[in-house]
Amino acid sequence: MSYLSILLLVFIYILTPTFVFSSPLQDPDLVVQEVHRSINVSRRNLGYLSCGTGNPIDDCWRCDHNWEKNRQRLADCAIGFGKNAIGGRNGHIYVVTDSGDDDAVNPKPGTLRHAVIQDEPLWIIFKRDMVIKLKQELVMNSFKTIDGRGASVHIAGGPCITIHYATNIIIHGINIHDCKQGGNADIRDSPHHYGWWTVSDGDGVSIFGGKHIWVDHCSLSNCHDGLIDAIHGSTAITISNNYMTHHDKVMLLGHSDSYTQDKDMQVTIAFNHFGEGLVQRMPRCRHGYFHVVNNDYTHWEMYAIGGSAAPTINSQGNRFLAPDDRSKKEVTKYEIASESEWRHWNWRSEGDLMLNGAYFRQSGAGASSSYARAYSLSARPSNLVGSMTVTAGSLNCRKGSRC
Numbered sequence: 511m512s513y514l515s516i517l518l519l520v521f522i523y524i525l526t527p528t529f530v531f532s533s534p535l536q537d538p539d540l541v542v543q544e545v546h547r548s549i550n551v552s553r554r555n556l557g558y559l560s561c562g563t564g565n566p567i568d569d570c571w572r573c574d575h576n577w578e579k580n581r582q583r584l585a586d587c588a589i590g591f592g593k594n595a596i597g598g599r600n601g602h603i604y605v606v607t608d609s610g611d612d613d614a615v616n617p618k619p620g621t622l623r624h625a626v627i628q629d630e631p632l633w634i635i636f637k638r639d640m641v642i643k644l645k646q647e648l649v650m651n652s653f654k655t656i657d658g659r660g661a662s663v664h665i666a667g668g669p670c671i672t673i674h675y676a677t678n679i680i681i682h683g684i685n686i687h688d689c690k691q692g693g694n695a696d697i698r699d700s701p702h703h704y705g706w707w708t709v710s711d712g713d714g715v716s717i718f719g720g721k722h723i724w725v726d727h728c729s730l731s732n733c734h735d736g737l738i739d740a741i742h743g744s745t746a747i748t749i750s751n752n753y754m755t756h757h758d759k760v761m762l763l764g765h766s767d768s769y770t771q772d773k774d775m776q777v778t779i780a781f782n783h784f785g786e787g788l789v790q791r792m793p794r795c796r797h798g799y800f801h802v803v804n805n806d807y808t809h810w811e812m813y814a815i816g817g818s819a820a821p822t823i824n825s826q827g828n829r830f831l832a833p834d835d836r837s838k839k840e841v842t843k844y845e846i847a848s849e850s851e852w853r854h855w856n857w858r859s860e861g862d863l864m865l866n867g868a869y870f871r872q873s874g875a876g877a878s879s880s881y882a883r884a885y886s887l888s889a890r891p892s893n894l895v896g897s898m899t900v901t902a903g904s905l906n907c908r909k910g911s912r913c
C-alpha cells in the first residue's frame with residue numbers, strides 16, 4: 511500500500527462517525543422495518559402452518575416436535591435490537607443437576623452458578639424441575655443461554671440474575687420471582703476472578719453495561735426493585751414473550767437523566783403480556799430508542815409507558831386496556847420535564863388499540879422523516895395481539911411434542 515493510500519485510510523477512519531465502529535448501535539428505522547417484515551411473514555404463514563400464531567419468534571421454533579434435540583436453533587429466532595444475541599450457541603450443553611448455591615466464590619459443579627461463570631459459550635439446561643434460591647446475585651459471564659424448556663425452573667426467594675458488562679446472553683423459559691437484595695459479599699464472576707459486591711437492587715434481571723441480551727418467555731413477578739432493569743450503557747436488548755404480574759416498578763431502562771451515554775440504548779419490547787397487579791414502568795425510559803410492539807397491557811395502576819430525558823418511544827400495535835378509575839386512563843407519563851421540554855420528545859403511537867378509555871399522549875415533530883418512514887410500515891392494528899401473547903411467560907414443554 512502506498513503512503514498516500516495509508517494516509518487516506520487514516521483520514522477516512524478519523525472522519526467516519528464513531529457509531530460505525532461501535533457495533534451494537536443499529537439504525538432504528540431498519541431494525542423496526544425488519545421487525546415488521548418478520549411479523550408480516552409470520553402472519554402470512556398463519557394459513558399454512560397448523561401451529562402458526564403470527565408471533566414470528568414462536569413460529570421460528572415452536573412448530574418443531576424435536577425442539578429438545580434442536581435447542582440451539584432458538585438462538586436464531588430473536589427479532590429487534592437484541593436479535594444478534596447468540597447466547598451459548600455452538601457451545602456445549604451444560605446440565606444443571608444441583609439446585610443449591612452454598613458458596614458464591616467456589617460454586618459446586620452442577621449448580622447454575624458454576625455454569626454461568628465459565629468462560630466458554632454454554633447452553634445451560636436443567637435435569638429436572640427445581641427452585642433455585644440463590645445466596646447472592648447470579649453474576650453471569652458472556653455467551654451463555656439459560657434455557658428452562660423441559661423443566662419447571664424457578665429462581666426465587668433470594669437475589670436473582672445480574673448481567674454486568676457481559677454480552678450475548680439469552681434467558682429463556684424461567685420463572686423469576688420474589689427476588690431479594692443481596693450483597694456485601696464476595697461473588698465469583700469467572701473461573702479466575704471474584705470480587706466484592708455491595709448491596710444489590712433486588713431486581714429480577716439486572717442488566718448493567720450489558721450488550722446483545724435477549725429475555726424471552728420468562729414469567730416474572732414480585733421483586734424488590736425492578737423485574738428487568740437495563741442501565742449504565744446497556745444496549746442491543748430484546749425483551750419478548752414475557753408474562754409480568756404483581757409488581758410495582760416493572761422495567762427501568764436508563765437510571766439517570768445525567769447519564770447521557772444511554773443515548774445509545776436501543777431496546778425492543780415485543781409480545782409481552784403486562785398483567786395483573788402491575789403498577790408502573792412498562793417501561794420507564796431515558797435517552798435511548800425504545801420500540802414497543804404488539805404487547806398486551808391488561809393492567810396498570812399508575813401508567814404503562816413513561817420516561818424522562820427525551821427518550822424516543824415508538825409504540826406500535828399494542829393493546830392498552832385502561833383501568834376503570836377515570837384518573838388513570840393515560841397510557842403515558844412524561845416525567846420531570848416541563849411541558850415545553852417534552853413537546854419535542856418523540857413519543858409515537860401507531861396502530862395501538864385503546865380500550866376502556868385508554869389514551870396515549872404523543873409528542874414530537876410528526877413530520878420527522880424517520881418517523882414518517884416508520885409510520886408507513888403500518889404495524890397492523892393490534893387485533894392479533896391476543897393470540898400472539900396468549901402463551902407469554904414460561905412454557906410447559908415436553909420432550910417429543912411441540913412446546
Ligand SMILES: *[C@@H]1O[C@H](CO)[C@@H](O)[C@H](O)[C@H]1NC(C)=O
Pocket residue numbers: 543544546547550886887888890
Ligand atoms: C407489513 O404488512 C403491512 C400490511 O400489509 C404493509 O403495509 C407493510 O408495508 C409491511 N411491512 C413490511 C416491512 O414488510
